[in-house]
Amino acid sequence: xxxxxxxxxxxxxxxxxxxxxxxxxxxxxxxxxxxxxxxxxxxxxxxxxxxxxxxxxxxxxxxxxxxxxxxxxxxxxxxxxxxxxxxxxxxxxxxxxxxxxxxxxxxxxxxxxxxxxxxxxxxxxxxxxxxxxxxxxxxxxxxxxxxxxxxxxxxxxxxxxxxxxxxxxxxxxxxxxxxxxxxxxxxxxxxxxxxxxxxxxxxxxxxxxxxxxxxxxxxxxxxxxxxxxxxxxxxxxxxxxxxxxxxxxxxxxxxxxxxxxxxxxxxxxxxxxxxxxxxxxxxxxxxxxxxxxxxxxxxxxxxxxxxxxxxxxxxxxxxxxxxxxxxxxxxxxxxxxxxxxxxxxxxxxxxxxxxxxxxxxxxxxxxxxxxxxxxxxxxxxxxxxxxxxxxxxxxxxxxxxxxxxxxxxxxxxxxxxxxxxxxxxxxxxxxxxxxxxxxxxxxxxxxxxxxxxxxxxxxxxxxxxxxxxxxxxxxxxxxx
Numbered sequence: 001x002x003x004x005x006x007x008x009x010x011x012x013x014x015x016x017x018x019x020x021x022x023x024x025x026x027x028x029x030x031x032x033x034x035x036x037x038x039x040x041x042x043x044x045x046x047x048x049x050x051x052x053x054x055x056x057x058x059x060x061x062x063x064x065x066x067x068x069x070x071x072x073x074x075x076x077x078x079x080x081x082x083x084x085x086x087x088x089x090x091x092x093x094x095x096x097x098x099x100x101x102x103x104x105x106x107x108x109x110x111x112x113x114x115x116x117x118x119x120x121x122x123x124x125x126x127x128x129x130x131x132x133x134x135x136x137x138x139x140x141x142x143x144x145x146x147x148x149x150x151x152x153x154x155x156x157x158x159x160x161x162x163x164x165x166x167x168x169x170x171x172x173x174x175x176x177x178x179x180x181x182x183x184x185x186x187x188x189x190x191x192x193x194x195x196x197x198x199x200x201x202x203x204x205x206x207x208x209x210x211x212x213x214x215x216x217x218x219x220x221x222x223x224x225x226x227x228x229x230x231x232x233x234x235x236x237x238x239x240x241x242x243x244x245x246x247x248x249x250x251x252x253x254x255x256x257x258x259x260x261x262x263x264x265x266x267x268x269x270x271x272x273x274x275x276x277x278x279x280x281x282x283x284x285x286x287x288x289x290x291x292x293x294x295x296x297x298x299x300x301x302x303x304x305x306x307x308x309x310x311x312x313x314x315x316x317x318x319x320x321x322x323x324x325x326x327x328x329x330x331x332x333x334x335x336x337x338x339x340x341x342x343x344x345x346x347x348x349x350x351x352x353x354x355x356x357x358x359x360x361x362x363x364x365x366x367x368x369x370x371x372x373x374x375x376x377x378x379x380x381x382x383x384x385x386x387x388x389x390x391x392x393x394x395x396x397x398x399x400x401x402x403x404x405x406x407x408x409x410x411x412x413x414x415x416x417x418x419x420x421x422x423x424x425x426x427x428x429x430x431x432x433x434x435x436x437x438x439x440x441x442x443x444x445x446x447x448x449x450x451x452x453x454x455x456x457x458x459x460x461x462x463x464x465x466x467x468x469x470x471x472x473x474x475x476x477x478x479x480x
Contacts (some may be wrong), residue, residue: 002054064199069190069248076244078206080141083237085214086149086221086230089320091165091301093313094151096228097354099162103300103437107429112166114425115172117418124177124413126266129404133182133189134245134284140179141242147171148235155228182413185406188398190248197335197395204391205331212324217290219317226248227313270408277400279466282454283393286351289451290416295424296446300432305375308437309368319372323379330387337388342464346392352386358448362441396466 064070095109128136145169154160191199221230275281306310311319321390338346360378364371401409431440 002187008168009027015417028222033263039474045327056283056361059154064191064195067191070199072244072248073186073190074203074206076241076248078210079206080237080241082214082217083234085210085320086218087234088232088315089215089218089313090222090227090234091151091169093222093306093316095162095165096302096306097313098166098227100162101162103303103432104429105162107299107432108427109162109166109169110295111422111425111429112169113422114418115170115422116177117414118420118422120174121411121415121419122267122271123178123263125270125408125415126263128178128181128185128411129266129407133186133407134248136178136182136261137186138242138245140175140182141238141245143175144172145235145238145242147175148238150165151231152228155226159448160336160435162230164450177411181407181411185410188403193249193399196398197391200391200395200398201331201334204387205328207331209328209427212328213320215317215320215324215455217317218312219312219314219330222313222317266408270405270412272400273384273405273409274412279459280397280400280413282458282460283347284413285394285454286415286451286468287393288420289454290351290448291417291453292420292424293444293447294358295325295421295444296428296431297448298442299425299428300437300440303432304365304437304441309371315372319375322376322382326380326386327383330384331359331391333384334391338392343392343396344460344466346388348452348455348458348460350389350392351386351455354382355449355452357381357385358445362438362445363439365441383443392466399468 006151037404091109092106095106101109117396150168151160151165154164187199187203220228221233274284302316305316305319306313334346337349341349357378364374364378397409397413398406428440428444431443
């Protein structure tokens with residue numbers, strides 16, 4: 001849910017630090033739920049097929065730490081996720097403190113970050129299913145690096161304005177759509193089916209480590225070299241990620257052009273799969289509702305912390321870093337929680353956790369004297385619960401979806417759970433101007449509390465394990 005992306009971009013769940021979903025590949029999507037080929041030579045496809053490592057023989061799967069493909073992907077993503085934390089802190093600081101953005105402008109900026117999921121999310125899934133996903137990720141990384149490099153250039157020339165940040169955020173958002181959907185879909189082509197959950201957990205643990213170190217380093221960099229120049233560090237990590245992906249050898253086969261149908265038919269096929277799979281439909285409803293209200297609740301957070309409470313960028317980074325320890329512990333604890341209560345029950349349990357803890361955000365706004373420890377506690381528990389939720393539900397999604405539909409399934413899910421977030425961000429800007437920051441945060445928190453109902457009042461409690469491709473139809477028939 002948290003919380004933007006992801007990561008696997010970004011996650012599907014709401015990132016407790018901002019108004020974007022927090023998603024999510026679990027990672028491929030776990031974060032969040034956290035991701036064309038024109039810039040990559042098509043001749044690479046044949047070379048990749050020749051150089052791809054053979055699938056492991058049946059039996060006990062070898063450790064992923066000995067899998068070269070996984071390690072190459074992991075290393076590039078570890079660095080780029082670290083760099084992304086710097087930009088996620090630097091751009092709001094730049095907008096609020098240096099460009100004096102108001103409530104509405106902050107809402108527009110936040111909306112631009114995720115508007116692409118609403119505008120191009122569905123066709124992107126169909127296009128990605130026709131392309132080599134690794135090539136799409138390389139192109140997206142290079143586009144994001146180039147877009148970020150524009151910010152310090154305009155700042156040095158003395159012409160940077162808020163609308164420039166909005167335009168850059170829009171370009172990065174489009175590239176992130178393609179990266180995240182591909183990222184969420186590529187994991188099954190790199191590891192064995194029984195290693196998908198382990199791969200997602202390892203990737204998400206790395207993402208949380210980046211969340212711990214990145215904001216602190218970002219706050220320090222902003223203080224030393226200013227926010228506009230700090231984003232260059234993020235641009236550099238995207239370049240390194242692209243290079244690592246070029247060295248990765250996946251086992252994905254090129255899509256046969258003869259099997260392509262009309263684009264609208266392929267989009268509909270992905271949507272139909274998501275909304276006819278009854279358990280998945282409930283997950284999407286909870287995640288989408290939570291993301292919508294989380295965006296309302298957190299869009300104005302930079303204004304509240306930096307302007308109203310007078311926190312420094314370093315303090316803001318410290319809050320995020322301390323809170324992200326919860327995400328790391330959540331990623332580590334998820335296998336143990338799943339073994340103890342079952343993966344099906346882990347979904348409503350974690351949803352209840354992140355829904356109730358969301359109320360602490362507006363409480364902290366009402367008690368500024370203890371806002372710092374309350375925000376750390378709120379984000380810590382939120383991150384922990386979101387990671388349990390995301391790793392479990394994204395692994396389920398990857399497991400039940402046929403390979404040919406992975407891109408469209410992930411794009412359809414992202415369209416629903418991220419697509420309405422730009423609307424929520426604009427609504428937050430309007431509500432903040434009309435009602436004020438604190439009332440807007442209360443509206444978002446109460447909405448998040450209600451979002452858990454879709455999975456809490458559901459068949460998840462009566463199940464222990466979630467179905468796979470072969471059993472999902474039978475399980476869904478029993479879940480009205």
